[in-house]
Amino acid sequence: MVEFGGWDMPVEYTGIIDEHMAVRTAAGLFDVSHMGQLEIAGKNALATVSELTCNDPSKLAIGQIQYSALTTPEGGFVDDVLTYRIADDHFMLVVNAGNIVKDYEWLQSHMRQRGGDAVLVNSSSRYALIAIQGPEAEAILQTLTAIDLAKIKYYWFDNGEVAGQRVMVSRTGYTGEDGFEIFVPPAAAEKVWNALLDAGAAKGLKPAGLGARDTLRLEAAMRLCGSDMDEHTTVMEAGLGWIVGWKKESFLGSDVLHAQKAGSLTRKLTAFEMVDKAIARHGHPVVADGKQIGVVTSGTQTPYLKKAIGFAMLPVALTAPGTIFNIDVRGRIVAAKVVPEPFYKRAKKA
Amino acid sequence: MYPADLKYTNDHEWVRIEGGEAAVGITDFAQKQLGDVVFVELPEIGRALKQGEVFGTIESVKAVSELFSPLSGEVIAVNTELGNHPDYVNSKAHETWMIRVKITNAGEAASLLDANAYEALTK
Numbered sequence A: 001m002v003e004f005g006g007w008d009m010p011v012e013y014t015g016i017i018d019e020h021m022a023v024r025t026a027a028g029l030f031d032v033s034h035m036g037q038l039e040i041a042g043k044n045a046l047a048t049v050s051e052l053t054c055n056d057p058s059k060l061a062i063g064q065i066q067y068s069a070l071t072t073p074e075g076g077f078v079d080d081v082l083t084y085r086i087a088d089d090h091f092m093l094v095v096n097a098g099n100i101v102k103d104y105e106w107l108q109s110h111m112r113q114r115g116g117d118a119v120l121v122n123s124s125s126r127y128a129l130i131a132i133q134g135p136e137a138e139a140i141l142q143t144l145t146a147i148d149l150a151k152i153k154y155y156w157f158d159n160g161e162v163a164g165q166r167v168m169v170s171r172t173g174y175t176g177e178d179g180f181e182i183f184v185p186p187a188a189a190e191k192v193w194n195a196l197l198d199a200g201a202a203k204g205l206k207p208a209g210l211g212a213r214d215t216l217r218l219e220a221a222m223r224l225c226g227s228d229m230d231e232h233t234t235v236m237e238a239g240l241g242w243i244v245g246w247k248k249e250s251f252l253g254s255d256v257l258h259a260q261k262a263g264s265l266t267r268k269l270t271a272f273e274m275v276d277k278a279i280a281r282h283g284h285p286v287v288a289d290g291k292q293i294g295v296v297t298s299g300t301q302t303p304y305l306k307k308a309i310g311f312a313m314l315p316v317a318l319t320a321p322g323t324i325f326n327i328d329v330r331g332r333i334v335a336a337k338v339v340p341e342p343f344y345k346r347a348k349k350a
Numbered sequence B: 001m002y003p004a005d006l007k008y009t010n011d012h013e014w015v016r017i018e019g020g021e022a023a024v025g026i027t028d029f030a031q032k033q034l035g036d037v038v039f040v041e042l043p044e045i046g047r048a049l050k051q052g053e054v055f056g057t058i059e060s061v062k063a064v065s066e067l068f069s070p071l072s073g074e075v076i077a078v079n080t081e082l083g084n085h086p087d088y089v090n091s092k093a094h095e096t097w098m099i100r101v102k103i104t105n106a107g108e109a110a111s112l113l114d115a116n117a118y119e120a121l122t123k
Helices: A016-025 A045-052 A097-114 A137-142 A186-203 A210-219 A254-264 B028-034 B106-111 B115-121
Strands: A002-004 A007-009 A027-031 A036-041 A065-071 A077-087 A090-095 A119-122 A128-133 A157-162 A165-170 A179-184 A205-207 A267-274 A285-288 A291-301 A308-315 A324-329 A332-338 B013-018 B021-026 B037-041 B054-060 B064-068 B073-078 B099-103
Touching: A016 A027, A016 A205, A016 A210, A027 A186, A036 A045, A036 A077, A036 A097, A045 A090, A045 A097, A065 A097, A077 A097, A090 A097, A097 A119, A128 A137, A128 A186, A137 A179, A137 A186, A157 A186, A165 A186, A179 A186, A186 A205, A210 A291, A210 A308, A285 A308, A291 A324, A308 A324, A308 A332, B099 B106
Parallel strands: A027 A205
Antiparallel strands: A002 A007, A027 A128, A036 A090, A036 A119, A065 A077, A077 A090, A128 A179, A157 A165, A165 A179, A267 A308, A267 A332, A285 A291, A285 A324, A291 A308, A324 A332, B013 B021, B021 B099, B037 B054, B054 B064, B073 B099
């Protein structure tokens, strides 16, 4: 167990590689109750969320979800979030565990400044969160619920019962596989967890920890806020222009992001794989002519692709796929190559 | 559980001393702490190592650790099999040697732990 964002979390159950492969080939079960939930409701909820997050929540139907970020006035990340539209005037942001208090205070202070009819509630303690991820996830979960899971599209959610417990189920995840995240009252979490493990055992479902969660998300080229980007990294620099609502009226950081889109971007988070035999890790410098020109933000040996891969923040001139650059791995200068994202993409269902 | 014919270090390496040579690996305790090993970086043949000197690094999916030479000596062989099968460190830690050295100071062996003392260290 390790301390993570104030929670004691298992790094691994049966081994990171074993768990990683289970998620890619069958299914894995994750306890991600550490994730936070902040809800914004009221007549001005949409305008509030629209101004304080970079994506465009007006595009969301009720029951739909989008990846977004709470942005600073400089276009950087307070946090990356999933925005759920619960009702016309009710949104829920799913935020990173270590940022719950920071995000809450950020939202509260900005909501107070702008006024209007909207309230903020930290409902994190009302939800445990269980993720079932992998090609068998739908079949396993379907045995425990009357919700027609096939009707929940990617990045949509529904309410119902799982194993007799009232839950919200969203087709989301952090692994690059199909799968669901189940919001369940904490008192019922153990029952749902055990029911899923029992229901999935014959299909190869295994419990999976933080270690596999990190290798899986990296193979899928999903960013880890706090590692790949932070307050000093803009949404454009993080390579996430697709989560910006470009047609929106102004929002926090929109001036900077529009300028960077128009050509002022100087550095960008870039996917790479190692050319030389080495594993680059978070914090290793990217070097050229003896000077640091960038930094590795994530890196690992991936169990499924069996390659050393990662993200690095690089000068824009070095970000074209195929570009070779050098990383200082504990004093050894090794070559890496820019590759297109994602590293891993699941096969589409027939 | 720790073979009696091996000697051990506080840094969780094992040594098998045979005549004037020694084979070096890491213990079962160490591999369990590391988790799935994915990369072992080993020295050049011919390199002279001092006792306690770093001779390589071992990486699991989740962590990087340095490898320390239990004895002074010259590297005479490295286990190239680990290039394709770093997982052998997990599956058979006490049989998977990493380097062989020609011992240059046999007296240093007295500073190593026996199996009982090492097992006590891991409790």
